[in-house]
Structures are given as C-alpha cells and as structure tokens.
Amino acid sequence: MILTLTANPSLDRTIELSGPVLHGQVQRAVWAGQQPGGKGVNVSRAVAAADRDTLAVLPGDLDDPVLTGLDAIGLAHRAVPTGTPLRSNITVTEPDGTTTKINEPGSPLSRQTQNALLDLVAEQAVGASWVVLAGSLPPGVDDDFYARVIKRIRQLDRPPLIAVDTSGAPLAAALMASPDLIKPNAEELAELLNAAGLLHAAGLRDDSRAHSDCGASDSRDAAELHRPAEPLDTAELHAIADRLESSPQLAARATSTLLNARGPRPRSILATLGAGGAVLAQPDTAWHAQHPPMEVVSTVGAGDSTLAGYLLGLTDGREPDAALARAVAYGAAAARLRGTGVPSSADARTDAVTVMPLETSAAPLTGSPTAHTDTHTDDTSHRHEGTAPEAEEAR
Template sequence: MILTLTANPSLDRTIELAGPVLRGQVQRAVWAGQQPGGKGVNVSRAVASAGRSTRAVLPGDAGDPVLSGLDAIGLAHDSVPTGAPIRSNITVTEPDGTTTKINEPGSCLSPETQTELLDLVAALATDADWVVLAGSLPPGVDDDFYARAIAVIRTLPQPPSIAVDTSGAPLAAALKQSPDLIKPNAEELAELLGAAGLLGETGADDVGLHDSRLADSARSDAEAVEGTFGHPDRGTATQLATGELHAIAARLEASPELTAQATRALLDSAAPGPRSILATLGAGGAVLAARDAAWHAVHPPMEVVSTVGAGDSTLAGYLLGRTEGEEPQIALARAVAYGTAAATLRGTGVPTPDLIDLGTVTVTPLSNTTPTPTTDQPKQHAGTAPEAEEA
C-alpha cells in the first residue's frame, strides 16, 4: 500500500484557453474543470488509477468539495477536521502547453490538528510499503512538519520507505531525517546545490549570472538549507537570485550528466541527507540517483495539454514500479512514462495504465554513454514539457 500525506490539499480548478493569455483583457474559456488535488492526493489518484492499494491523508472537513471529490472517485482517504475550507488553486493552460498557476496559501492548521495528522499517518503506515510526504505547508505549520512525520514513522517496528516531495525550508528540514527518496525538480535541485555549497564542485554554476545576483532582490530559501550538508571541504553556501536559479535549472534540464553529478554530490555529502534522488527535468525526462548508480530516462515528445501534476504522476509511476518489485531503472522508465502521459491530459489529470508504454522510454546508465533498454524499450529523444508543480 502507498500512503500519502498532503498537508496543504487543494481544489484544482483548470481553465483552458483557445489562445495565449492576454493580460488585462476578457477571454472565454474553451474548457473548464476541477479535481481534488495537492501533491500527495495526486500521487494517490495515480496509484488508484493503476488498480493498486493507496490511501490519502489530508486535513479537511466532511462535506468539503475536495473530500466530496475523493468520495466521488472512490479514493480511500482519511481526514482531520480543521473548521476551515480547503483552498482552491487556479490553472490556466494555453494551446502550446504553457501553464500558469495561481495557488492560494491554504488555511492555518492548529498544533492539535498537526498532531492528529501525524498520529493518523503513523497508525496507517504500519500497513504501508511507502509513505509519501508531499506538497507545501499551510500557514501556521513549522518547516519541520515533514521531518517530524519521518521521525514518527521511523519509530514503527517495521517502518515503510519514505518519499518526500516538497521544496525550500520544509525539504531542508526533512533531509536531516534521511528520507529514502526525494523528488526535486530542476529548480529545487539547483536551490539545494546552492545552499549546500556544491555549485562549484558540480560545475552547475557556470551560467554567467554572478554579477547580477546582488541586484536581484528575490531570494530562495537557501538559508534554511544551509548547514544541512555540512562539510569542511564544501564551498560557501549560495543564496541564488531568481534569475540565476532559473538559469541553473535550465542547465540541469539540458544535461542529465550534470544532473547526475549534482545528485551524486548531494548523496555523498557528509551530513544526513536522502538515500536516493529522483530528479525530474521537464523536457529532459528524469534522473534517478542512488549512492552506487545513476540512470537517465526520456520519453518521445507528445502533445502537451497541461503539465500540472506531471511530477506527481512521475513519482507515482516510480513507486508503483518499486512496490511491484521492479529494478530501479525499470521503475524509472515507468515514472517517466507516467509523467509524460499526465502532461497529455486536461487539468490535473492522472494517467491510467493503458496510456503507459514502457517500450517508448529509453534508459541510459550515466556511467557510460550506451543506452540500456528496459524490458521493452528503445529510442532516444526529447521528453515531456517542463512540469508545473503543485504547491
């Protein structure tokens, strides 16, 4: 069973336009829809669509549209009442696949509600193979919430594996508990590299933007990550300006070899950190790195409709493969196939197994340049469109 915890779920509303967004003008939608969402919820939806056992844990009151939506699709879930409505997130998609998201912050969770959520997850985790801790944290929740969840789960006699998919300070805190897997996108990976002082070591900082760093007032959450990867030989922690963060992320997306080098640097850090990393690279596919191996997987291009939730489907595909006993590189192929299929669906769509074709995914070991097929797979190519992650 794959158990998910979503601390900040959402009702995902999607508006599809016939042309590009025109600021300050009235435009008519050609399609609109809504789905219960939030990163962990999306993972559970994808797992359930594959006919596998899953359960979603989230805060919310009975009768809330998100919980009613989960009831309507028959997704097993448990919730802790909050006395407040679950937030709405708005997505606008354009014909070329460009996705614009507006995410509400969410309602505050009281300390008592947080404790109830952690206790509920710990109770349900006894029957889980994997627990997924995913998404942003709502107001009133300390950055160490997912770290506390990991600590509680690890007290079980036979704790399940734990995957974390969040960013910034909550990810930094969770890393100190050494989760079994993290799933950063390219920007989140770049942020980790900067805060860990590893940009120079990996070569990821060669983007020619250092002179503009101080002129850019927008900063990442790097301060919160600083110290997580303590090592006397590491470089100085870097607070990446927005422009540099985007440039480094683009470089990572364009080079799976660079991404593998970056993930290995994080895995080899002396301080506590993740045991494996699944880095999603948008159009570049994904890189899976463990301490002893790394692979890159890519899928042929497909027409992109909406990239919202594609990363969540990628994580679901990987966990489905691993719970079914697949080797890591085969599970990686399944992950990329799931993420690609999700990007072809409207709204926060999750794919069903009939949309998945492992035979179109190429997996390459990053210790050499010779592509290694999965059980039924070939061709090298460009991959999916960049993902628009839930928050």
Template structure:
C-alpha cells in the same frame, strides 16, 4: 494495508482548470473547457496510484465547503480518505491552460493549522501507516507548520519500519534530508535551489543529485522536464527519456511520475522507466487527469546508465 501506498498532503486544494485560447491581460476570456479536481501533490499521487489499480489512502487536512468537495471527488475515484478536520477552509487553486502547453497557475496559501490540528495530522499519519509499502509526503507546508515538520514525519515513519518518499522544496526539503528519506523527488528548479547554484547541463543536475545524497537522501529521482529524469542511488545512476507528441497540461505530471516510481517498487531502473512512462503520459492529458495503464507507452521509454553529462538543459535553471 499490505500493498498500500499512503500519501500525506499537508496543504491540499480544490483545483479548477480552464482551457483558454490565449491569456490576455485585462480581457474577458472564454474557456473552451473546464474541469474541477482534488489537488495537492500527495492527492495527485494517490489519484495516479488508484488509476493504476493499486490501493491508496490519502491523509489530508480538510476544512469548509472546498474540503468537503475534495473528499467527495476522491471518494468518487475510489480513493480512501483519512481526513483531519481543520477550522480553516481548504484552499482553491486556478490553472489556465493554453493550446501550446503554457500553463498559468494561481495557488492560494491555504489555512493556518493550529498546534492541535498539527498533532492530529501527525497522529493520523502514524495510525494509518502500519503495513503500508510506501508513505509519500508531498507538497508545500501550510501556514503554521515549521520547515522541520517533514523531517519529523520521516523520522517517525522510519521508526515504524516504513519507507518514505518526499516531494517538497525549499527549507522543508533541506531540513528533511537529515532524517534520511528513502527517496526525494525534486524538479530541476528545486534541485538548483537545494544546492544554491544554477544548473545548465545534465551533468550539473547529476552532481546536485549526488550532493543531496551526501546531505542525507538515500536516493534522488530528479525530473528535468522535457530533458528526462535522473535516478541517483547507492546502486548507481541512470538517465531516462520518453518522446511526447504534444504537451496538453503539466499539472500533476511530476506527481504521476512519483506514483509510477513507487508502483514499480521505488528502486532501480525499472522503477525509473515506470516514472518516466507515467510522467510522459500525464502531460498529454487535460488538466490534472492521471494516466491509466492504457495511456502508458512503456516501449518508448529509454533508460541508460550512461549519463549525458555534457548535454545542455533546454531550460537551464538559475
């Protein structure tokens, strides 16, 4: 499995996206277009990796008709699936996309995993991780899994000699930091929640990212939305931006960004530039479509070690 990026999605979904003229409560709304995609943050990372022509394996619990359809859709995209059968049906999510880029999402909670299903999921991750370049653990935890579950996965991955990237939030993120994941990828809101205070400037985000490193993360790739991305690691800190002509959908943009980071090696300014190029391309595509190399515009990405600490975030996070 040399060169493979293994993804772990404990709470996958079947995502239906509808493009609508406007969201009006209580009215019948006619969609202009709709699409159905396999969903979940790790699933999206695998989709973006596959779109770049790299091998990926997606480990995920699947149940019921929605789960079978998720596996079928991933197979059609050339993604190898390592399914863990579960009794409960895989959740179905709905996204409503308006022309101005506003997205309304309805996310179902997902099935509750039994103790046996949880152990089967861990066992599958262990069995499929040998020789992988990276293991990306992403998304919320389903009912039944303790907040410490990701910390256990990180520890097991390191015992096997694997590098691990983590994209989650809340107690699951904080718990996992003590296991020293190689990189964590919070957005601005998740970063603010992790340090329990508001973020108003890029400097605030930089300080918060440094605190996550002090808590155990070896590197922090922080997405600040339209304001850019930060990479903070032992080797230094960098800030990157890229212009976006029009936002069509931000579903999966952060996941595409993480994929771009890992595809480019997962360390340093070159990987940061790849992350930003992938994220910028993804928001200009419909639904949760992942960008291909032809969609990327790497020449328009700016990366600098000069962090604009005084720059106000366009959407301060409290």
C-alpha cells in the same frame, strides 16, 4: 499499500483557453474542470488508477469540496477536521502547452491539527510499503513538519520507506531526517545544492563565483542544509535549472554530489528535468530516462504521476532503472491529459522510454554541458520533448 500525506490539499480548477492569455482582457474558456488535488492526493489517484492499494491522508472537513470530491471518485482517504475551508488553485492552459498557476496559500493548521495529522499518518502507515509526504506546507506549519513525520514513522516496528516531494525550506529540513527518496525538479535541486554550499562541487557554479561562498563550497555538507543560506537570485536559479534540464550528465553529477555529501542525506533522488526526462540517482549509480516528443496538454500533476509511476514500479518488484522508465512514461502520459489528470497503466507507454546509465563521478566536468537538442517545431502540433516542467512542483 502506498500512503500519501498532503498537508495543504486543494480543489484544483483548470481553465483551458483557445489562444494565449491576453492580459487585461476578457476571454472565454473552451473547457473548464476541477479535481480534488494536492501533490499527495494526485499520487494516490494515480496509484488507485493502477488498481493498487493506496490511502490519502489530509486535513479537511467532511463536507469540504475536496473531501466530497474524493468521495465522488471513490479514493480511499482519512482526514483530520480543521473547521476551515481548504484552498482552491487555478490553472490556465494555452494551446501551446503553456501553463499558468495561481495557488492560494491555504488555511492555517493549528498545532493540535498538526499533531492529529502526525498521529493519523503513523497509525495508518503500519503495513504500508511507502509513505509519500508531498506538497507545500500551509501557513502556521513549521518547516520541519515533514522531518517530524519521518522521525515518527521510523519509530514503528517495521517502518515503511519514505518519499518526500516538496521544495524550499521544508525539503531542506526533511533531508535532515534522511528520507529514502526525494523528487526535486531542476530548480529545487539547485536550491538544495546552494543551501549546502555544493554548487561549485557539483559543477554548477564556476570558479569566479566560488568566492561568494567564502571559499567553503567544497567543505560544507548536507548537514548544513538547516542553516540559513543566501538564496539564488531568480536569473541564476533559472540558468542553473536550464543547464540541469539540458544535460543529464550534469544532473547526475549534481545528484551524486548531494547523495555523497557528509551528514544526513537522502538515500536516492528522482530528479525530474522537464522536457529533459528524469534522472534517478543512488550513491554509486545513476540512470537517465527520456520519452519521445509528444503534444503537451497540461503539465499540472505530471511530476506527481512521475513519482507514482516510479513507486508502482518498485512495489511491483522492478529494478530501479525499469521503475524509472515507468516513472517517465507516467509523467508523459499525465502531460497529455486535461487538468490535473492522472493516467492509467494503459496510458503509460513504458516501451517508448529510453533508459541509459550515467557516469556519477564528481570529477570536474570538461567543456560545456551537453547540448540539448530542441525538438520543438513551429508547426501547429506544438510538440515538446518529454514531459514539460510543472508550473510549481510543491503546490
């Protein structure tokens, strides 16, 4: 059984337009829909669609639209009452696959509610194979909440494996508890390496910028992820993310650098690279998986389906590289669906995915990062290579 915890669930509303967004003008939608969502909920929905056991744990009152939506689709769930409505997220999609998301912050969770969630997860995790801690944290919840959950679960007699899919400070804090798996996108991976002072060691910051880390980039380690670090400015963050998405080899080096740093660290990393596919890294090995070009309808939830596909592969007894192929197939299938759609096993074309081993050496890279072959065409089909990145992974 795969159990998921979504600390900040939402009612995901999608509006599909017939053309690009026209700022300041009135436009009519050609389609609209809504689903109960949040990253953990989406993972559970994808697992359930594969006829595998799953349980979604979340805060929320029984009459909240998110909870009644879960009842309507028959998804097994347990909730801790909050006395406040859950948030709504709005997604606007354009014909070329461009996705714009507007996410509400969510309602604050009291300390009592947080403790009740932690108790419920620990209780329901008994006998589970994986526990997925996913999504953003609502107001009033400390950044170390997921780390606290990990430590609590690890106190069980036979603790399940733990995957974390969040971003920013909650992700950095969760790494202090050494989860079994993290699933960052390219920007989140760059932020983690920056917080650890490892951008230069990973080949993502040149010598001219190394002095900005006070000459200590290679000496700091993952144990320092909890310490405040100067964030990357938006331009540099996007530039680094673009390099990671266009070079699987560079992404392998980046993930390997983090995995082999001193101190607490994840045991494996599933890094989603948008149109560049995904890299799966373990301390001494890595693979890259890529899906052929396809038409993208909506990228929202594609990363959640990617994680679900990977865990389904592992729980079915697949080797890591085969599980990676299933992950990328699931992410690509989700990107072909409207709204926060989740694919079935039949939708995921694992046989179409190419998986290649990668060199994980931390030796300095020579030359420029591997050039990305842009297979996007200018015709009306709007085809993209692989699964496009989500508008906001943590949600």
